[in-house]
Amino acid sequence: xxxxxxxxxxxxxxxxxxxxxxxxxxxxxxxxxxxxxxxxxxxxxxxxxxxxxxxxxxxxxxxxxxxxxxxxxxxxxxxxxxxxxxxxxxxxxxxxxxxxxxxxxxxxxxxxxxxxxxxxxxxxxxxxxxxxxxxxxxxxxxxxxxxxxxxxxxxxxxxxxxxxxxxxxxxxxxxxxxxxxxxxxxxxxxxxxxxxxxxxxxxxxxxxxxxxxxxxxxxxxxxxxxxxxxxxxxxxxxxxxxxxxxxxxxxxxxxxxxxxxxxxxxxxxxxxxxxxxxxxxxxxxxxxxxxxxxxxxxxxxxxxxxxxxxxxxxxxxxxxxxxxxxxxxxxxxxxxxxxxxxxxxxxxxxxxxxxxxxxxxxxxxxxxxxxxxxxxxxxxxxxxxxxxxxxxxxxxxxxxxxxxxxxxxxxxxxxxxxxxxxxxxxxxxxxxxxxxxxxxxxxxxxxxxxxxxxxxxxxxxxxxxxxxxxxxxxxxxxxxxxxxxxxxxxx
Amino acid sequence: xxxxxxxxxxxxxxxxxxxxxxxxxxxxxxxxxxxxxxxxxxxxxxxxxxxxxxxxxxxxxxxxxxxxxxxxxxxxxxxxxxxxxxxxxxxxxxxxxxxxxxxxxxxxxxxxxxxxxxxxxxxxxxxxxxxxxxxxxxxxxxxxxxxxxxxxxxxxxxxxxxxxxxxxxxxxxxxxxxxxxxxxxxxxxxxxxxxxxxxxxxxxxxxxxxxxxxxxxxxxxxxxxxxxxxxxxxxxxxxxxxxxxxxxxxxxxxxxxxxxxxxxxxxxxxxxxxxxxxxxxxxxxxxxxxxxxxxxxxxx
Numbered sequence: 001x002x003x004x005x006x007x008x009x010x011x012x013x014x015x016x017x018x019x020x021x022x023x024x025x026x027x028x029x030x031x032x033x034x035x036x037x038x039x040x041x042x043x044x045x046x047x048x049x050x051x052x053x054x055x056x057x058x059x060x061x062x063x064x065x066x067x068x069x070x071x072x073x074x075x076x077x078x079x080x081x082x083x084x085x086x087x088x089x090x091x092x093x094x095x096x097x098x099x100x101x102x103x104x105x106x107x108x109x110x111x112x113x114x115x116x117x118x119x120x121x122x123x124x125x126x127x128x129x130x131x132x133x134x135x136x137x138x139x140x141x142x143x144x145x146x147x148x149x150x151x152x153x154x155x156x157x158x159x160x161x162x163x164x165x166x167x168x169x170x171x172x173x174x175x176x177x178x179x180x181x182x183x184x185x186x187x188x189x190x191x192x193x194x195x196x197x198x199x200x201x202x203x204x205x206x207x208x209x210x211x212x213x214x215x216x217x218x219x220x221x222x223x224x225x226x227x228x229x230x231x232x233x234x235x236x237x238x239x240x241x242x243x244x245x246x247x248x249x250x251x252x253x254x255x256x257x258x259x260x261x262x263x264x265x266x267x268x269x270x271x272x273x274x275x276x277x278x279x280x281x282x283x284x285x286x287x288x289x290x291x292x293x294x295x296x297x298x299x300x301x302x303x304x305x306x307x308x309x310x311x312x313x314x315x316x317x318x319x320x321x322x323x324x325x326x327x328x329x330x331x332x333x334x335x336x337x338x339x340x341x342x343x344x345x346x347x348x349x350x351x352x353x354x355x356x357x358x359x360x361x362x363x364x365x366x367x368x369x370x371x372x373x374x375x376x377x378x379x380x381x382x383x384x385x386x387x388x389x390x391x392x393x394x395x396x397x398x399x400x401x402x403x404x405x406x407x408x409x410x411x412x413x414x415x416x417x418x419x420x421x422x423x424x425x426x427x428x429x430x431x432x433x434x435x436x437x438x439x440x441x442x443x444x445x446x447x448x449x450x451x452x453x454x455x456x457x458x459x460x461x462x463x464x465x466x467x468x469x470x471x472x473x474x475x476x477x478x479x480x481x482x483x484x485x486x487x488x489x490x491x
Numbered sequence: 492x493x494x495x496x497x498x499x500x501x502x503x504x505x506x507x508x509x510x511x512x513x514x515x516x517x518x519x520x521x522x523x524x525x526x527x528x529x530x531x532x533x534x535x536x537x538x539x540x541x542x543x544x545x546x547x548x549x550x551x552x553x554x555x556x557x558x559x560x561x562x563x564x565x566x567x568x569x570x571x572x573x574x575x576x577x578x579x580x581x582x583x584x585x586x587x588x589x590x591x592x593x594x595x596x597x598x599x600x601x602x603x604x605x606x607x608x609x610x611x612x613x614x615x616x617x618x619x620x621x622x623x624x625x626x627x628x629x630x631x632x633x634x635x636x637x638x639x640x641x642x643x644x645x646x647x648x649x650x651x652x653x654x655x656x657x658x659x660x661x662x663x664x665x666x667x668x669x670x671x672x673x674x675x676x677x678x679x680x681x682x683x684x685x686x687x688x689x690x691x692x693x694x695x696x697x698x699x700x701x702x703x704x705x706x707x708x709x710x711x712x713x714x715x716x717x718x719x720x721x722x723x724x725x726x727x728x729x730x731x732x733x734x735x736x737x738x739x740x741x742x743x744x745x746x747x748x749x750x751x752x753x754x755x756x757x758x759x760x761x762x763x764x765x766x767x768x769x770x771x772x773x774x775x776x777x778x779x780x781x782x783x784x785x786x787x788x789x790x791x
Contacts, residue, residue, distance in 0.1 A: 026524055029550035228552055380637065384646045387743060394640045396632075424642065448632070450641045 033150070034223060034287040036133060037143040037279070041306025043120075050121045051130055059175075062182040067404065074184050080444055086366070087402045087444050091373060098362045105358065109351040111236045113343055114245040114324070119233060120301035125225050128176075128218035129285065132169060139165045143282060169219050170211075177211030223286040227297055237296055242327040243342040247300050249280075249291045249322050250330060257291075262315065273321050277311055280304035280322060290322055300324075370478040372407065372441075373400040374471045382489040390420070390454040393486050397423075399439060399471065400446035408438035408474045413453060415467040416486055420454040438474060453486060462490045501577030508576050512566045519559055599774065606776035614663035617780060618787030627784025630777060634769065635785075643788050648747060648764060653788040656744045660733040661789065667782040673768035676736045680761035684720045694718055695754040701729045702743040706751070 064071040066084055073082040081088040088095065110117045119126060140146045140161060152158060181203050182190055193199050199207065217225055226233050240246065250273075257274035274291065281289045283304060286297040290304045308322040329339045379394040386392050401407045411426070413419050426437040426449075441447045453467075465486045472479050536546040573581040580586075609623055617623045632641060638649040645651035650658060659665055659674055682691050690713070697714030698721075699706035718729070724737035731739035738746060746764075747757055773781065 026550060028523055028553045028556045030553050224552060224554070228555060379641050381640065381646050384640075384644075385749070392644075394642050394644070396641050452642055452644070 035143045035146050036285045037282040039283045039303045039307045043302025043306050047121050051127050054127055059179050062187040070186055102358050105355045109355055111239045112348050116236050116300040119299040129222050132218040135168055169215055173211040173215040176214045177207040180210040181206045226299055245324045245326055248325045248330055254321050273317050279307045283307045370480050371402040371476055374480045374482045376469055376482045376484045378484055383487045389457050391457055391488050392452055392454045395451045397449045397451055399441050401441040404443045407441050410438050410472045412470040413467055416455055422452040424450050460488045462488045505577035516563045614783045614786055617783035623780050627780050630781045652785055655789045656742055658736045658738055663782055663786050666786055670778055671770035674766040676764040678762045682759045685717050690717050691755055691758050695751050698740050698754055701741040
């Protein structure tokens with residue numbers, strides 16, 4: 001871009017006026033507090049629906065019971081993770097990985113279709129800020145009242161109002177922290193010890209840490225988290241294309257902006273639809289002006305669209321000066337149905353296909369998952385000769401019962417002819433008509449079982465032979481196979 | 492800290508660690524302001540690259556700088572309190588080794604009441620106590636099973652602990668003595684005292700006959716005469732002597748291999764076999780539980 005002569009003189013003039021070394025600006029900015037104005041409308045209603053849905057889930061689920069225990073409990077100390085009727089071991093980490101990948105892909109998909117939906121409607125940062133702002137507005141009043149209060153000198157009345165707000169914020173935060181810990185420590189017992197100031201050291205730490213994070217992030221940090229700390233905010237912006245639904249200001253319709261008398265006709269004032277009421281700026285929780293176009297600060301909450309629609313209504317103009325639309329739609333003046341058609345584009349379809357495949361994969365693998373696991377550890381020595389002329393190998397089997405019932409397991413070995421199995425823990429099962437010996441493992445426990453395998457001497461060549469342990473659970477009728485080797489020493 | 496023989500490297504590390512932290516602070520201070528060419532409010536530094544790429548002046552929020560300062564203060568405090576700056580051990584004197592010792596001490600303290608209960612019990616009672624058996628099994632699998640096998644049935648050269656054949660005695664006291672002090676079993680190479688190679692073969696066949704194993708009956712009588720040399724340790728009847736760790740030769744249990752060839756090898760070459768001492772590895776309470784667990788193998 002070549003500079004115009006006019007610009008050059010302008011620079012020269014300013015250089016003369018202010019010597020270069022005098023124009024120093026701080027790279028570190030003190031933050032101006034943002035006072036979002038209350039707003040009502042379709043997007044605001046949707047946000048409140050999402051606040052209720054997510055928060056009823058978050059605060060409610062730990063109180064659900066499932067067969068005599070908490071339905072959702074992550075027992076970190078016992079290393080067991082209870083999710084409704086499933087019990088997971090740390091070995092099931094793959095499921096967590098899958099869930100995280102699915103979440104990431106869902107974020108990609110929603111972002112490609114409709115921008116930062118997550119940010120504007122379901123992100124905890126937005127949801128808690130919304131709740132805290134609601135409390136703030138109830139106590140301190142709307143935007144002008146809050147600005148006036150903050151600007152006024154400290155007085156007993158101001159102190160009381162601030163005290164009331166922070167007290168309610170802190171109570172709410174501590175309850176949030178308590179609920180969070182309730183996912184990891186049985187919540188009913190936790191409630192008792194919480195109220196009697198009898199929490200364990202880690203429980204105390206996490207209740208207060210999570211509570212403090214809620215209080216700090218929703219009460220003070222607010223949009224700063226989205227602007228400076230959140231990585232998702234930035235990479236979501238990178239996933240937009242020109243067909244992504246975003247909050248847009250219709251420049252063609254709006255400009256030139258300006259105030260006008262409601263009686264004046266278009267011919268008289270010669271202005272666009274924007275009446276420059278600045279309400280869109282006042283309601284913005286990140287303090288930007290959407291009329292400057294797409295900006296990285298925009299969390300797409302739609303507050304500006306809501307407030308602009310009310311103004312357009314009052315003026316008797318068509319709604320939608322600020323609306324969810326796409327860059328292409330604005331440029332080409334597309335209709336709503338044309339915008340919708342462009343949602344079906346390769347990128348969205350590919351995301352949907354991968355996401356669908358992963359969800360089906362996850363469900364299928366949960367469906368066929370055996371509720372127990374087996375590890376085989378062979379004793380690190382050669383096979384030995386017994387007094388009755390047999391070759392014997394020793395194994396340790398770890399059987400992990402992932403159910404909440406006592407289970408009995410039967411043992412079989414594949415790959416060895418005439419093998420004799422001796423498991424010290426195997427017992428004749430009482431009340432069983434099969435007369436099979438079985439290994440009992442208590443609910444959600446794991447047990448080490450020592451197993452001796454014997455084959456007649458001479459029936460196998462010396463060296464290593466591949467074998468397979470087959471463990472069958474009598475109650476669940478499930479089978480797990482685990483590979484190992486049988487070693488025969490040289491004579 | 493004696494990892495380095497020269498004091499250069501600890502100094503080098505200290506300079507890098509402390510210098511790096513202070514350097515970060517200096518950088519933060521030096522870059523706190525920026526010169527802009529014009530004040531006409533276009534919010535750029537005035538630099539233009541590749542025709543139209545301008546450097547914008549989008550300031551970092553001040554609280555973020557505050558966090559940088561907190562990390563610098565934290566890092567300096569850390570270097571003062573914990574090892575990190577070369578050979579300086581830190582004010583807390585923390586090491587991973589003494590953290591481990593502390594954790595072991597805490598765990599042992601938590602187990603004290605349990606072990607106090609066991610101290611009052613006899614070996615027989617302990618061997619039947621379900622909880623003590625679980626502790627004993629853990630101790631055994633982690634420390635003993637490597638040689639004696641997970642099922643305690645031993646292997647060539649490592650005695651089977653589940654039969655009632657004991658080289659050094661199978662009473663709880665003797666088992667405890669074995670665990671605490673270890674044992675050395677020593678069979679001297681004794682072929683010369685026995686006589687010719689043929690004599691050795693005769694003795695081997697006599698020894699095999701003691702347990703009713705397969706042997707050459709024709710050699711037994713000659714072998715019995717020469718067995719007098721062996722009887723000093725193994726006893727006139729070959730029943731062994733737990734006081735010197737001499738095995739019983741009549742029970743068909745062969746620690747170092749069965750059959751004529753294996754026995755001849757032992758007579759010719761002798762054998763030194765060792766069980767290490769575990770006294771310093773366990774607490775006395777653990778040894779008591781472990782003794783009972785091992786004793787319980789052959790005393791159900």
